[in-house]
Amino acid sequence: MFRRALAWGALLAALGLALAARYGLGTPISEELARQYDLRPVVLPDGRGLPPGEGRVEEGQRIYAQKCASCHGENGEGYPFNRLVSEPFPITPDTEPVEYAIGNYWPYATTLFDYIRRAMPFGQGGTLTDEEVYHLVAFLLYMNGIVDAGTPVNQKTLPQIRMPARELLELDPEAKRRFPWLTLP
Structure with missing residues (x-):
């Protein structure tokens, strides 16, 4: 046997x-x-892996209308897919957002870039150029009230953008227990 x-x-x-x-x-x-x-290399929260390029709100609005609005709504309101623009409200650890969106949920602007570059548009992930992704990120951050219309978004400025939900991000208790040396950027 x-x-x-x-x-x-x-x-x-x-x-x-x-x-x-x-x-x-x-x-x-x-x-x-x-x-x-x-x-492509993964873009980390501290900005490592970001490619050269720059985005502006105006161009991002044009690209959004062409490639994103059919799924996320004309103004990011989320129809038929996820909402991208959040309702303005103070974000605290006790706040329960009605709908998660970039402005009230996403902790790092750099990883937003990475996600859009890899996964969008739906079913065609990876087809946007790095410049197009920078433009879209600039537009979406502007629509969520995080940057001004004239703010350029690039390899240097994107890691410096402080997202409203950043302070709400916590390590999972199990991750803290198993990896006590691990910290968030």
């Missing part, structure tokens, strides 16, 4: 290794393949 189980285990392990080799598991990805899949 033990020999039979051992034989099956060895067979499955060998099959797994053969399949891993066949599909290149464990092999570093080549530059060419990375370009083919358009793999």
Whole structure:
């Protein structure tokens, strides 16, 4: 019985290794393949990974009307998909937003850039240029009352933007317990 189980285990392990080799598991990805899949670095909360470029509110409004309004509403009100513009109200730890949106929920402007670049427009994630994403972020931050209309959004300014919900972000209690050295940026 033990020999039979051992034989099956060895067979499955060998099959797994053969399949891993066949599909290149464990092999570093080549530059060419990375370009083919358009793999971009993750943008971290502190701004590491942000590409060069700059966005302005006016251009962001134009791009939003073309590529975003059909899902998120003409003014970000959220029809048929999620709301992007929040109702203005004071945000405190005790506040329960009626609907989560960028202005009352998103903790970092930099990760908003990363999310839009990777996931939007719906079903076509990764098709926006970095410039288009900067323009959209500028427009959405403006619509949420976070930046002025003339504020340029770029690699340098985006990490400096303080989101209203930033102070409400907390580490999960389990993460605190397991990784006591971990802090939020």
